Amino acid sequence: MASYDSQATDAYLVCTACGTQFPVTDRATLSTCRICDDPRQFTPPTGQAFVTMADVRRDYRNVWHTATGGDERLTSIASEPKLAIGQRAILVRTPAGNILWDCLTLIDEETVARIRELGGLQAIVISHPHYYSSHMEWAEAFDCPVYLRSEDREWTVQESPRQVFWQGDDVQTVLGKESNALAIRLGGHFPGSQVLLFDGHLLIADTLVTTPAGLGSWATDALGQPRDRPTGMNSFAFMWSIPNMIPLSGEEVFAMWAILKHHDFTSTHGAFVGVDVMDPKIKQRVLESMKIQTKYAGWARQDAWESV
Template sequence: MAAPYDVHATDALLVCTACGTQFPTADRTTLPSCRICDDPRQFTPPGGQSFVTMADVRRRHRNVFHPSTGGNPRLISIASEPKLAIGQRAVLVRTPAGNILWDCLTLIDEATIEHIRALGGLKAIVISHPHYYSSHVEWAAAFDCPVYMRAEDKEWTVQQSPRQVFWSSSNVQEIVVSGQDNVKRATGAKAIRLGGHFPGSQVLLFEGHLLIADTLVTTPSGLGSWATDALGKPSSRPAGMNSFAFMWSIPNMIPLSGEEVFAMWHVLKHHDFTRTHGAFVGTDITAPDLKQRVLESMKIQTKFAGWAKQEAWEGVLSETV
Protein backbone atom coordinates (compact mmCIF):
# COMPACT_ATOMS: atom_id res chain seq x y z
CA MET A 1 0.00 0.00 0.00
CA ALA A 2 1.39 3.41 -1.01
CA ALA A 3 2.27 5.88 1.73
CA PRO A 4 -0.17 8.79 2.17
CA TYR A 5 0.69 11.75 -0.03
CA ASP A 6 2.52 14.58 1.76
CA VAL A 7 2.63 17.83 -0.22
CA HIS A 8 5.56 19.14 1.80
CA ALA A 9 7.74 16.08 1.20
CA THR A 10 8.90 17.69 -2.06
CA ASP A 11 9.52 21.22 -0.75
CA ALA A 12 13.29 20.91 -1.28
CA LEU A 13 13.13 19.53 -4.84
CA LEU A 14 14.51 21.83 -7.54
CA VAL A 15 12.45 23.41 -10.31
CA CYS A 16 13.77 25.01 -13.51
CA THR A 17 12.76 28.67 -13.60
CA ALA A 18 12.58 28.72 -17.41
CA CYS A 19 10.38 25.68 -18.15
CA GLY A 20 9.01 24.66 -14.75
CA THR A 21 10.31 21.07 -14.82
CA GLN A 22 10.60 19.52 -11.36
CA PHE A 23 13.76 17.47 -10.81
CA PRO A 24 14.10 14.62 -8.29
CA THR A 25 16.94 16.26 -6.40
CA ALA A 26 17.57 18.98 -3.85
CA ASP A 27 21.33 19.03 -4.54
CA ARG A 28 22.21 21.97 -6.79
CA THR A 29 25.71 20.60 -7.39
CA THR A 30 24.23 17.68 -9.34
CA LEU A 31 22.09 19.91 -11.58
CA PRO A 32 24.23 22.30 -13.65
CA SER A 33 21.55 22.71 -16.32
CA CYS A 34 18.05 21.73 -17.40
CA ARG A 35 18.02 19.21 -20.24
CA ILE A 36 14.60 20.42 -21.38
CA CYS A 37 15.89 23.98 -21.83
CA ASP A 38 19.15 22.80 -23.43
CA ASP A 39 17.10 21.38 -26.33
CA PRO A 40 16.72 23.69 -29.38
CA ARG A 41 12.95 23.72 -28.93
CA GLN A 42 13.34 25.60 -25.62
CA PHE A 43 15.79 28.24 -24.40
CA THR A 44 17.52 29.67 -21.36
CA PRO A 45 16.84 33.27 -20.31
CA PRO A 46 19.51 35.98 -20.72
CA GLY A 47 20.47 35.42 -17.09
CA GLY A 48 21.25 31.76 -17.74
CA GLN A 49 20.17 28.52 -16.06
CA SER A 50 18.63 28.83 -12.61
CA PHE A 51 16.58 26.73 -10.22
CA VAL A 52 14.34 27.37 -7.25
CA THR A 53 12.85 24.95 -4.76
CA MET A 54 9.28 23.72 -4.87
CA ALA A 55 8.81 25.50 -1.54
CA ASP A 56 9.79 28.75 -3.30
CA VAL A 57 7.20 28.05 -5.98
CA ARG A 58 4.50 27.39 -3.38
CA ARG A 59 5.35 30.56 -1.51
CA ARG A 60 5.42 32.86 -4.55
CA HIS A 61 2.57 31.55 -6.71
CA ARG A 62 -1.01 30.34 -6.56
CA ASN A 63 -3.23 28.44 -8.97
CA VAL A 64 -6.30 30.25 -10.24
CA PHE A 65 -9.33 28.40 -11.64
CA HIS A 66 -11.05 29.94 -14.66
CA PRO A 67 -14.46 28.31 -15.21
CA SER A 68 -16.26 27.57 -18.47
CA THR A 69 -13.35 27.40 -20.92
CA GLY A 70 -14.74 28.03 -24.40
CA GLY A 71 -18.29 28.19 -23.07
CA ASN A 72 -18.41 24.60 -21.83
CA PRO A 73 -18.89 24.22 -18.05
CA ARG A 74 -17.22 20.81 -18.26
CA LEU A 75 -13.88 22.52 -19.01
CA ILE A 76 -12.10 24.54 -16.33
CA SER A 77 -8.76 26.26 -16.97
CA ILE A 78 -6.13 26.32 -14.23
CA ALA A 79 -3.19 28.76 -14.41
CA SER A 80 -0.47 29.82 -11.99
CA GLU A 81 -0.26 33.48 -10.96
CA PRO A 82 1.95 35.38 -11.22
CA LYS A 83 3.18 33.68 -14.41
CA LEU A 84 5.34 30.67 -13.65
CA ALA A 85 7.96 29.51 -16.18
CA ILE A 86 6.30 28.98 -19.61
CA GLY A 87 2.93 30.03 -18.24
CA GLN A 88 0.77 27.30 -19.78
CA ARG A 89 -2.62 26.39 -18.41
CA ALA A 90 -3.94 23.00 -17.44
CA VAL A 91 -7.56 22.16 -18.20
CA LEU A 92 -9.79 20.13 -15.91
CA VAL A 93 -12.07 18.09 -18.20
CA ARG A 94 -15.13 16.98 -16.23
CA THR A 95 -16.30 13.85 -18.04
CA PRO A 96 -19.29 11.77 -16.89
CA ALA A 97 -16.88 9.01 -15.81
CA GLY A 98 -14.55 11.29 -13.85
CA ASN A 99 -12.19 14.21 -14.20
CA ILE A 100 -9.19 14.31 -16.54
CA LEU A 101 -6.42 16.88 -16.23
CA TRP A 102 -5.18 17.99 -19.64
CA ASP A 103 -1.55 19.12 -19.43
CA CYS A 104 0.07 19.93 -16.12
CA LEU A 105 1.39 22.77 -13.98
CA THR A 106 4.50 22.93 -11.82
CA LEU A 107 2.64 24.28 -8.81
CA ILE A 108 0.73 21.77 -6.77
CA ASP A 109 -0.22 22.81 -3.25
CA GLU A 110 -2.81 22.12 -0.58
CA ALA A 111 -5.25 24.71 -1.91
CA THR A 112 -5.14 23.25 -5.43
CA ILE A 113 -5.57 19.69 -4.20
CA GLU A 114 -8.50 20.68 -1.98
CA HIS A 115 -10.23 22.57 -4.82
CA ILE A 116 -9.86 19.71 -7.31
CA ARG A 117 -11.01 17.14 -4.78
CA ALA A 118 -14.11 19.26 -4.17
CA LEU A 119 -14.76 19.02 -7.91
CA GLY A 120 -14.45 15.23 -7.86
CA GLY A 121 -10.68 14.65 -7.88
CA LEU A 122 -8.71 13.28 -10.83
CA LYS A 123 -9.04 9.95 -12.61
CA ALA A 124 -6.32 10.56 -15.20
CA ILE A 125 -3.78 13.10 -16.47
CA VAL A 126 -2.94 13.48 -20.17
CA ILE A 127 0.07 15.60 -21.18
CA SER A 128 0.61 17.04 -24.64
CA HIS A 129 4.43 17.07 -24.78
CA PRO A 130 7.61 17.28 -22.65
CA HIS A 131 7.57 21.05 -22.11
CA TYR A 132 4.54 20.54 -19.88
CA TYR A 133 5.72 17.48 -17.96
CA SER A 134 6.42 19.91 -15.08
CA SER A 135 5.68 18.10 -11.78
CA HIS A 136 3.33 15.46 -13.22
CA VAL A 137 4.80 12.68 -11.05
CA GLU A 138 3.76 14.59 -7.95
CA TRP A 139 0.29 15.39 -9.33
CA ALA A 140 -0.21 11.69 -10.09
CA ALA A 141 0.85 10.78 -6.56
CA ALA A 142 -1.44 13.37 -5.01
CA PHE A 143 -4.50 12.01 -6.84
CA ASP A 144 -3.32 8.39 -7.25
CA CYS A 145 -4.06 8.40 -10.97
CA PRO A 146 -2.29 7.44 -14.21
CA VAL A 147 -0.50 9.93 -16.48
CA TYR A 148 -0.83 9.30 -20.24
CA MET A 149 2.18 10.32 -22.35
CA ARG A 150 3.50 9.12 -25.67
CA ALA A 151 6.25 6.51 -25.73
CA GLU A 152 8.21 8.50 -28.34
CA ASP A 153 8.83 11.23 -25.75
CA LYS A 154 9.74 9.02 -22.79
CA GLU A 155 13.40 10.06 -22.99
CA TRP A 156 12.42 13.55 -21.80
CA THR A 157 11.07 12.45 -18.44
CA VAL A 158 13.41 13.38 -15.59
CA GLN A 159 11.37 11.50 -12.98
CA GLN A 160 9.96 7.99 -13.12
CA SER A 161 6.75 6.65 -11.62
CA PRO A 162 4.68 3.48 -11.90
CA ARG A 163 1.73 5.79 -12.64
CA GLN A 164 3.24 6.87 -15.98
CA VAL A 165 1.53 5.26 -18.99
CA PHE A 166 3.54 5.55 -22.22
CA TRP A 167 1.14 4.55 -24.98
CA SER A 168 2.16 3.80 -28.56
CA SER A 169 -0.08 1.14 -30.12
CA SER A 170 -1.89 3.54 -32.50
CA ASN A 171 -2.50 7.26 -33.03
CA VAL A 172 -5.63 7.27 -30.85
CA GLN A 173 -6.01 6.32 -27.20
CA GLU A 174 -9.45 6.21 -25.61
CA ILE A 175 -9.14 7.43 -22.04
CA VAL A 176 -10.75 4.83 -19.78
CA VAL A 177 -10.78 5.29 -16.01
CA SER A 178 -11.43 3.11 -12.97
CA GLY A 179 -13.98 3.94 -10.31
CA GLN A 180 -13.90 3.01 -6.64
CA ASP A 181 -15.53 -0.27 -7.63
CA ASN A 182 -12.57 -0.92 -10.03
CA VAL A 183 -14.97 -1.01 -12.97
CA LYS A 184 -13.50 0.51 -16.15
CA ARG A 185 -15.53 3.35 -17.63
CA ALA A 186 -15.12 5.26 -20.88
CA THR A 187 -14.76 9.02 -20.47
CA GLY A 188 -15.58 9.95 -24.05
CA ALA A 189 -12.19 11.66 -24.30
CA LYS A 190 -9.54 10.61 -26.83
CA ALA A 191 -5.83 11.36 -26.85
CA ILE A 192 -4.67 11.77 -30.45
CA ARG A 193 -1.01 11.64 -31.39
CA LEU A 194 -0.23 14.16 -34.14
CA GLY A 195 3.54 14.52 -33.74
CA GLY A 196 5.27 17.57 -35.14
CA HIS A 197 6.48 19.73 -32.25
CA PHE A 198 7.72 16.53 -30.58
CA PRO A 199 7.45 13.05 -32.11
CA GLY A 200 4.75 12.18 -29.57
CA SER A 201 2.92 15.52 -29.39
CA GLN A 202 -0.75 14.86 -28.77
CA VAL A 203 -4.10 16.63 -28.49
CA LEU A 204 -7.23 15.69 -26.54
CA LEU A 205 -10.69 15.51 -28.10
CA PHE A 206 -13.81 15.71 -25.95
CA GLU A 207 -17.36 16.53 -27.09
CA GLY A 208 -16.20 18.53 -30.10
CA HIS A 209 -13.56 20.39 -28.11
CA LEU A 210 -9.98 19.88 -29.31
CA LEU A 211 -7.45 20.70 -26.60
CA ILE A 212 -4.35 21.48 -28.65
CA ALA A 213 -1.73 22.98 -26.26
CA ASP A 214 0.87 24.10 -28.82
CA THR A 215 0.76 21.00 -31.00
CA LEU A 216 -1.26 23.46 -33.08
CA VAL A 217 -0.24 27.01 -32.17
CA THR A 218 -3.18 29.43 -31.96
CA THR A 219 -2.31 32.63 -33.85
CA PRO A 220 -3.45 36.24 -33.28
CA SER A 221 -5.39 36.17 -36.56
CA GLY A 222 -7.03 32.98 -35.38
CA LEU A 223 -8.36 34.80 -32.34
CA GLY A 224 -9.26 37.96 -34.26
CA SER A 225 -12.82 38.84 -35.20
CA TRP A 226 -13.96 40.21 -38.55
CA ALA A 227 -17.69 39.81 -37.84
CA THR A 228 -18.09 43.57 -38.32
CA ASP A 229 -15.85 46.26 -39.74
CA ALA A 230 -14.75 49.47 -37.98
CA LEU A 231 -18.06 51.09 -38.92
CA GLY A 232 -20.08 48.28 -37.38
CA LYS A 233 -21.16 46.82 -40.72
CA PRO A 234 -21.22 43.01 -41.30
CA SER A 235 -17.88 41.72 -42.50
CA SER A 236 -15.96 38.46 -42.95
CA ARG A 237 -12.45 37.08 -42.55
CA PRO A 238 -10.10 38.26 -45.32
CA ALA A 239 -8.62 35.56 -47.52
CA GLY A 240 -5.20 34.22 -46.57
CA MET A 241 -5.57 34.66 -42.79
CA ASN A 242 -4.34 31.69 -40.82
CA SER A 243 -5.71 30.52 -37.46
CA PHE A 244 -2.91 28.15 -36.47
CA ALA A 245 0.82 27.68 -36.97
CA PHE A 246 2.73 24.41 -36.84
CA MET A 247 6.08 24.78 -35.18
CA TRP A 248 9.05 22.61 -34.31
CA SER A 249 10.24 25.31 -31.90
CA ILE A 250 7.73 27.91 -30.79
CA PRO A 251 10.04 30.30 -28.85
CA ASN A 252 12.79 30.06 -31.49
CA MET A 253 10.28 30.33 -34.37
CA ILE A 254 11.38 27.25 -36.32
CA PRO A 255 8.43 25.91 -38.36
CA LEU A 256 7.67 22.30 -39.16
CA SER A 257 8.36 20.95 -42.63
CA GLY A 258 5.60 20.49 -45.16
CA GLU A 259 5.86 16.71 -44.85
CA GLU A 260 5.35 16.87 -41.09
CA VAL A 261 2.37 19.22 -41.37
CA PHE A 262 0.78 16.99 -44.01
CA ALA A 263 1.31 13.93 -41.78
CA MET A 264 -0.46 15.74 -38.92
CA TRP A 265 -3.49 16.36 -41.14
CA HIS A 266 -3.69 12.72 -42.18
CA VAL A 267 -4.33 11.86 -38.53
CA LEU A 268 -6.48 14.84 -37.60
CA LYS A 269 -8.77 14.67 -40.67
CA HIS A 270 -10.58 11.67 -39.15
CA HIS A 271 -11.83 13.70 -36.17
CA ASP A 272 -14.46 16.45 -36.00
CA PHE A 273 -14.38 19.52 -33.77
CA THR A 274 -15.75 23.06 -33.66
CA ARG A 275 -13.70 24.42 -30.76
CA THR A 276 -9.97 24.53 -30.02
CA HIS A 277 -8.24 25.39 -26.77
CA GLY A 278 -4.61 26.48 -26.93
CA ALA A 279 -1.80 26.38 -24.41
CA PHE A 280 -2.71 29.60 -22.59
CA VAL A 281 -5.78 31.17 -21.03
CA GLY A 282 -7.61 33.19 -23.69
CA THR A 283 -6.55 31.07 -26.68
CA ASP A 284 -9.94 29.48 -27.38
CA ILE A 285 -11.56 29.51 -30.82
CA THR A 286 -15.14 28.51 -31.63
CA ALA A 287 -16.29 28.29 -35.25
CA PRO A 288 -18.46 25.89 -37.26
CA ASP A 289 -15.75 25.73 -39.95
CA LEU A 290 -12.83 25.37 -37.55
CA LYS A 291 -11.61 22.09 -39.02
CA GLN A 292 -11.49 23.74 -42.44
CA ARG A 293 -9.54 26.62 -40.87
CA VAL A 294 -6.94 24.15 -39.59
CA LEU A 295 -6.53 22.80 -43.11
CA GLU A 296 -6.32 26.28 -44.62
CA SER A 297 -3.70 27.24 -42.04
CA MET A 298 -1.67 24.18 -43.02
CA LYS A 299 -1.90 25.11 -46.69
CA ILE A 300 -0.82 28.69 -45.99
CA GLN A 301 2.22 27.64 -43.96
CA THR A 302 3.43 25.00 -46.41
CA LYS A 303 2.93 27.35 -49.37
CA PHE A 304 5.08 30.11 -47.90
CA ALA A 305 7.65 27.57 -46.74
CA GLY A 306 8.07 26.60 -50.39
CA TRP A 307 6.79 23.07 -50.00
CA ALA A 308 7.12 21.42 -53.37
CA LYS A 309 4.15 19.09 -52.91
CA GLN A 310 1.27 21.55 -52.70
CA GLU A 311 -0.75 19.32 -55.04
CA ALA A 312 -0.89 16.76 -52.22
CA TRP A 313 -3.52 18.95 -50.55
CA GLU A 314 -5.87 18.71 -53.54
CA GLY A 315 -8.93 16.65 -52.73
CA VAL A 316 -7.79 16.06 -49.19
CA LEU A 317 -11.14 17.12 -47.70
CA SER A 318 -12.92 14.46 -49.75
CA GLU A 319 -10.88 11.87 -47.88
CA THR A 320 -12.16 13.04 -44.50
CA VAL A 321 -13.95 10.30 -42.57
Protein backbone atom coordinates in the same frame (compact mmCIF):
# COMPACT_ATOMS: atom_id res chain seq x y z
CA MET B 1 -6.71 7.83 -0.75
CA ALA B 2 -3.56 8.70 1.18
CA SER B 3 -3.28 12.25 2.41
CA TYR B 4 -1.18 14.59 0.31
CA ASP B 5 1.95 15.97 1.96
CA SER B 6 3.34 18.84 -0.09
CA GLN B 7 6.29 19.25 2.25
CA ALA B 8 7.68 15.91 1.07
CA THR B 9 8.95 17.59 -2.11
CA ASP B 10 9.68 21.07 -0.78
CA ALA B 11 13.41 20.63 -1.34
CA TYR B 12 13.08 19.40 -4.95
CA LEU B 13 14.58 21.74 -7.53
CA VAL B 14 12.58 23.39 -10.32
CA CYS B 15 13.93 24.97 -13.53
CA THR B 16 12.84 28.61 -13.61
CA ALA B 17 12.71 28.66 -17.43
CA CYS B 18 10.55 25.60 -18.17
CA GLY B 19 9.11 24.61 -14.79
CA THR B 20 10.37 21.03 -14.83
CA GLN B 21 10.60 19.52 -11.35
CA PHE B 22 13.74 17.44 -10.75
CA PRO B 23 13.92 14.82 -7.99
CA VAL B 24 17.14 16.47 -6.85
CA THR B 25 17.81 18.50 -3.71
CA ASP B 26 21.54 19.15 -4.05
CA ARG B 27 22.20 22.15 -6.30
CA ALA B 28 25.77 20.98 -6.83
CA THR B 29 24.48 17.98 -8.79
CA LEU B 30 22.14 19.93 -11.09
CA SER B 31 23.86 22.64 -13.11
CA THR B 32 21.78 22.53 -16.32
CA CYS B 33 18.26 21.71 -17.47
CA ARG B 34 18.20 19.17 -20.29
CA ILE B 35 14.75 20.38 -21.41
CA CYS B 36 16.00 23.93 -21.91
CA ASP B 37 19.21 22.80 -23.60
CA ASP B 38 17.12 21.46 -26.49
CA PRO B 39 16.54 23.79 -29.50
CA ARG B 40 12.78 23.71 -28.86
CA GLN B 41 13.27 25.60 -25.57
CA PHE B 42 15.60 28.36 -24.41
CA THR B 43 17.18 29.97 -21.40
CA PRO B 44 16.74 33.64 -20.48
CA PRO B 45 19.61 36.14 -20.77
CA THR B 46 20.28 35.63 -17.07
CA GLY B 47 21.08 31.95 -17.70
CA GLN B 48 19.80 28.75 -16.18
CA ALA B 49 18.61 28.80 -12.59
CA PHE B 50 16.73 26.61 -10.17
CA VAL B 51 14.47 27.27 -7.21
CA THR B 52 12.91 24.85 -4.77
CA MET B 53 9.32 23.64 -4.78
CA ALA B 54 8.99 25.41 -1.44
CA ASP B 55 9.91 28.66 -3.22
CA VAL B 56 7.27 27.97 -5.87
CA ARG B 57 4.59 27.30 -3.26
CA ARG B 58 5.50 30.47 -1.40
CA ASP B 59 5.60 32.82 -4.39
CA TYR B 60 2.80 31.54 -6.65
CA ARG B 61 -0.81 30.44 -6.49
CA ASN B 62 -3.09 28.58 -8.83
CA VAL B 63 -6.02 30.55 -10.22
CA TRP B 64 -9.14 28.96 -11.67
CA HIS B 65 -10.87 30.20 -14.79
CA THR B 66 -14.26 28.55 -15.14
CA ALA B 67 -16.29 27.82 -18.24
CA THR B 68 -13.44 27.73 -20.73
CA GLY B 69 -15.03 28.46 -24.09
CA GLY B 70 -18.47 28.60 -22.49
CA ASP B 71 -18.55 24.92 -21.43
CA GLU B 72 -18.50 24.51 -17.66
CA ARG B 73 -17.14 20.98 -18.03
CA LEU B 74 -13.80 22.60 -18.89
CA THR B 75 -11.94 24.62 -16.28
CA SER B 76 -8.57 26.30 -16.82
CA ILE B 77 -6.02 26.33 -14.01
CA ALA B 78 -2.99 28.61 -14.27
CA SER B 79 -0.30 29.80 -11.88
CA GLU B 80 0.03 33.48 -11.02
CA PRO B 81 2.20 35.40 -11.42
CA LYS B 82 3.41 33.69 -14.58
CA LEU B 83 5.50 30.66 -13.70
CA ALA B 84 8.11 29.49 -16.22
CA ILE B 85 6.40 28.91 -19.61
CA GLY B 86 3.05 29.97 -18.18
CA GLN B 87 0.86 27.22 -19.65
CA ARG B 88 -2.52 26.31 -18.24
CA ALA B 89 -3.87 22.92 -17.29
CA ILE B 90 -7.50 22.15 -18.13
CA LEU B 91 -9.71 20.10 -15.84
CA VAL B 92 -12.03 18.09 -18.09
CA ARG B 93 -15.10 16.72 -16.31
CA THR B 94 -16.25 13.69 -18.31
CA PRO B 95 -19.05 11.20 -17.57
CA ALA B 96 -16.36 8.64 -16.68
CA GLY B 97 -14.38 10.89 -14.35
CA ASN B 98 -12.08 13.88 -14.38
CA ILE B 99 -9.09 14.22 -16.71
CA LEU B 100 -6.35 16.80 -16.22
CA TRP B 101 -5.10 17.95 -19.61
CA ASP B 102 -1.50 19.12 -19.38
CA CYS B 103 0.13 19.93 -16.08
CA LEU B 104 1.47 22.73 -13.89
CA THR B 105 4.57 22.89 -11.75
CA LEU B 106 2.69 24.29 -8.78
CA ILE B 107 0.74 21.73 -6.82
CA ASP B 108 -0.23 22.56 -3.27
CA GLU B 109 -2.73 21.45 -0.67
CA GLU B 110 -5.27 24.10 -1.70
CA THR B 111 -5.23 22.93 -5.32
CA VAL B 112 -5.51 19.28 -4.32
CA ALA B 113 -8.42 19.97 -2.00
CA ARG B 114 -10.35 21.90 -4.63
CA ILE B 115 -9.93 19.20 -7.26
CA ARG B 116 -10.95 16.52 -4.78
CA GLU B 117 -14.13 18.47 -4.07
CA LEU B 118 -14.89 18.16 -7.80
CA GLY B 119 -14.30 14.40 -7.82
CA GLY B 120 -10.52 14.13 -7.94
CA LEU B 121 -8.56 13.01 -10.97
CA GLN B 122 -8.94 9.71 -12.72
CA ALA B 123 -6.28 10.44 -15.35
CA ILE B 124 -3.69 12.99 -16.42
CA VAL B 125 -2.82 13.41 -20.12
CA ILE B 126 0.11 15.63 -21.13
CA SER B 127 0.61 17.03 -24.60
CA HIS B 128 4.41 17.10 -24.76
CA PRO B 129 7.60 17.28 -22.62
CA HIS B 130 7.58 21.05 -22.07
CA TYR B 131 4.56 20.54 -19.83
CA TYR B 132 5.76 17.48 -17.92
CA SER B 133 6.48 19.91 -15.04
CA SER B 134 5.75 18.07 -11.73
CA HIS B 135 3.41 15.47 -13.21
CA MET B 136 4.67 12.67 -10.97
CA GLU B 137 3.71 14.63 -7.87
CA TRP B 138 0.24 15.28 -9.31
CA ALA B 139 -0.16 11.56 -10.06
CA GLU B 140 0.91 10.68 -6.53
CA ALA B 141 -1.44 13.23 -4.98
CA PHE B 142 -4.47 11.87 -6.85
CA ASP B 143 -3.38 8.23 -7.09
CA CYS B 144 -4.01 8.21 -10.83
CA PRO B 145 -2.16 7.31 -14.03
CA VAL B 146 -0.49 9.91 -16.20
CA TYR B 147 -0.56 9.20 -19.92
CA LEU B 148 2.47 10.13 -22.01
CA ARG B 149 3.53 9.08 -25.49
CA SER B 150 6.34 6.54 -25.69
CA GLU B 151 8.07 8.56 -28.43
CA ASP B 152 8.88 11.25 -25.85
CA ARG B 153 9.90 9.02 -22.93
CA GLU B 154 13.53 10.16 -23.12
CA TRP B 155 12.49 13.60 -21.83
CA THR B 156 11.16 12.39 -18.48
CA VAL B 157 13.34 13.16 -15.47
CA GLN B 158 11.36 11.04 -13.01
CA GLU B 159 10.05 7.49 -13.26
CA SER B 160 7.04 5.87 -11.64
CA PRO B 161 4.65 2.95 -12.26
CA ARG B 162 1.92 5.60 -12.61
CA GLN B 163 3.39 6.71 -15.93
CA VAL B 164 1.66 5.04 -18.86
CA PHE B 165 3.60 5.37 -22.12
CA TRP B 166 1.19 4.88 -24.99
CA GLN B 167 2.55 3.59 -28.25
CA GLY B 168 1.32 2.24 -31.55
CA ASP B 169 -2.11 3.63 -32.47
CA ASP B 170 -2.34 7.38 -32.94
CA VAL B 171 -5.74 7.50 -31.19
CA GLN B 172 -6.39 6.34 -27.64
CA THR B 173 -9.55 6.51 -25.57
CA VAL B 174 -9.11 7.98 -22.10
CA LEU B 175 -11.17 6.38 -19.30
CA GLY B 176 -13.09 4.28 -21.80
CA LYS B 177 -15.65 5.15 -24.45
CA GLU B 178 -18.07 6.57 -21.88
CA SER B 179 -15.75 9.54 -21.30
CA ASN B 180 -16.06 10.72 -24.93
CA ALA B 181 -12.39 11.74 -24.64
CA LEU B 182 -9.71 10.79 -27.16
CA ALA B 183 -5.98 11.43 -27.00
CA ILE B 184 -4.68 11.88 -30.54
CA ARG B 185 -0.99 11.79 -31.39
CA LEU B 186 -0.27 14.29 -34.15
CA GLY B 187 3.49 14.60 -33.73
CA GLY B 188 5.20 17.69 -35.08
CA HIS B 189 6.44 19.76 -32.18
CA PHE B 190 7.66 16.54 -30.56
CA PRO B 191 7.33 13.06 -32.08
CA GLY B 192 4.69 12.21 -29.48
CA SER B 193 2.86 15.55 -29.33
CA GLN B 194 -0.80 14.99 -28.53
CA VAL B 195 -4.13 16.79 -28.57
CA LEU B 196 -7.22 15.82 -26.57
CA LEU B 197 -10.65 15.70 -28.19
CA PHE B 198 -13.62 15.91 -25.83
CA ASP B 199 -17.18 16.29 -27.12
CA GLY B 200 -16.22 18.59 -29.99
CA HIS B 201 -13.60 20.52 -28.02
CA LEU B 202 -10.04 20.08 -29.31
CA LEU B 203 -7.47 20.82 -26.61
CA ILE B 204 -4.36 21.56 -28.63
CA ALA B 205 -1.74 22.97 -26.23
CA ASP B 206 0.85 24.14 -28.77
CA THR B 207 0.78 21.08 -31.00
CA LEU B 208 -1.20 23.58 -33.06
CA VAL B 209 -0.13 27.12 -32.19
CA THR B 210 -3.05 29.57 -32.14
CA THR B 211 -2.02 32.78 -33.93
CA PRO B 212 -3.19 36.37 -33.29
CA ALA B 213 -5.17 36.13 -36.53
CA GLY B 214 -6.77 32.99 -35.17
CA LEU B 215 -8.07 34.90 -32.16
CA GLY B 216 -9.01 38.01 -34.12
CA SER B 217 -12.58 38.91 -35.02
CA TRP B 218 -13.75 40.12 -38.40
CA ALA B 219 -17.45 39.79 -37.59
CA THR B 220 -17.99 43.49 -38.36
CA ASP B 221 -16.03 46.27 -39.97
CA ALA B 222 -15.06 49.58 -38.30
CA LEU B 223 -18.54 50.94 -39.00
CA GLY B 224 -20.25 47.99 -37.38
CA GLN B 225 -21.34 46.39 -40.64
CA PRO B 226 -21.22 42.57 -40.96
CA ARG B 227 -18.35 41.16 -42.93
CA ASP B 228 -16.67 37.84 -43.64
CA ARG B 229 -13.27 36.71 -42.46
CA PRO B 230 -10.67 37.69 -45.11
CA THR B 231 -9.45 34.91 -47.34
CA GLY B 232 -5.87 33.76 -46.94
CA MET B 233 -5.82 34.52 -43.20
CA ASN B 234 -4.30 31.84 -41.02
CA SER B 235 -5.48 30.75 -37.57
CA PHE B 236 -2.72 28.34 -36.54
CA ALA B 237 0.99 27.78 -37.00
CA PHE B 238 2.77 24.44 -36.88
CA MET B 239 6.14 24.75 -35.23
CA TRP B 240 9.04 22.50 -34.34
CA SER B 241 10.30 25.20 -31.95
CA ILE B 242 7.79 27.79 -30.83
CA PRO B 243 10.08 30.21 -28.92
CA ASN B 244 12.83 29.97 -31.53
CA MET B 245 10.35 30.20 -34.44
CA ILE B 246 11.46 27.12 -36.36
CA PRO B 247 8.51 25.83 -38.44
CA LEU B 248 7.68 22.25 -39.23
CA SER B 249 8.32 20.86 -42.70
CA GLY B 250 5.54 20.49 -45.22
CA GLU B 251 5.74 16.71 -44.93
CA GLU B 252 5.25 16.86 -41.16
CA VAL B 253 2.28 19.24 -41.41
CA PHE B 254 0.65 17.04 -44.04
CA ALA B 255 1.16 13.97 -41.81
CA MET B 256 -0.58 15.79 -38.94
CA TRP B 257 -3.61 16.48 -41.14
CA ALA B 258 -3.72 12.87 -42.32
CA ILE B 259 -4.54 11.97 -38.70
CA LEU B 260 -6.61 14.98 -37.63
CA LYS B 261 -8.88 14.99 -40.70
CA HIS B 262 -10.76 11.97 -39.35
CA HIS B 263 -12.01 13.88 -36.29
CA ASP B 264 -14.62 16.63 -36.03
CA PHE B 265 -14.46 19.58 -33.65
CA THR B 266 -16.01 23.03 -33.29
CA SER B 267 -13.56 24.69 -30.91
CA THR B 268 -9.86 24.73 -30.09
CA HIS B 269 -8.24 25.46 -26.74
CA GLY B 270 -4.58 26.43 -26.78
CA ALA B 271 -1.78 26.38 -24.24
CA PHE B 272 -2.67 29.56 -22.37
CA VAL B 273 -5.67 31.08 -20.65
CA GLY B 274 -7.83 32.96 -23.16
CA VAL B 275 -6.46 31.16 -26.20
CA ASP B 276 -9.79 29.59 -27.19
CA VAL B 277 -11.50 29.70 -30.57
CA MET B 278 -15.15 28.73 -30.98
CA ASP B 279 -16.21 28.40 -34.61
CA PRO B 280 -18.24 25.73 -36.42
CA LYS B 281 -15.75 26.17 -39.28
CA ILE B 282 -12.64 25.79 -37.14
CA LYS B 283 -11.61 22.46 -38.68
CA GLN B 284 -11.59 24.09 -42.11
CA ARG B 285 -9.51 26.91 -40.66
CA VAL B 286 -6.94 24.37 -39.46
CA LEU B 287 -6.65 22.98 -42.98
CA GLU B 288 -6.43 26.45 -44.51
CA SER B 289 -3.67 27.35 -42.05
CA MET B 290 -1.74 24.24 -42.99
CA LYS B 291 -2.00 25.10 -46.67
CA ILE B 292 -0.84 28.67 -46.05
CA GLN B 293 2.19 27.61 -44.03
CA THR B 294 3.33 24.93 -46.46
CA LYS B 295 2.84 27.24 -49.43
CA TYR B 296 4.97 30.06 -48.06
CA ALA B 297 7.57 27.62 -46.73
CA GLY B 298 8.08 26.55 -50.34
CA TRP B 299 6.78 23.00 -49.97
CA ALA B 300 6.90 21.57 -53.48
CA ARG B 301 4.08 19.07 -52.94
CA GLN B 302 1.17 21.52 -52.83
CA ASP B 303 -0.80 19.19 -55.10
CA ALA B 304 -0.86 16.67 -52.23
CA TRP B 305 -3.60 18.70 -50.56
CA GLU B 306 -5.93 17.87 -53.44
CA SER B 307 -6.07 14.28 -52.22
CA VAL B 308 -7.36 15.07 -48.72
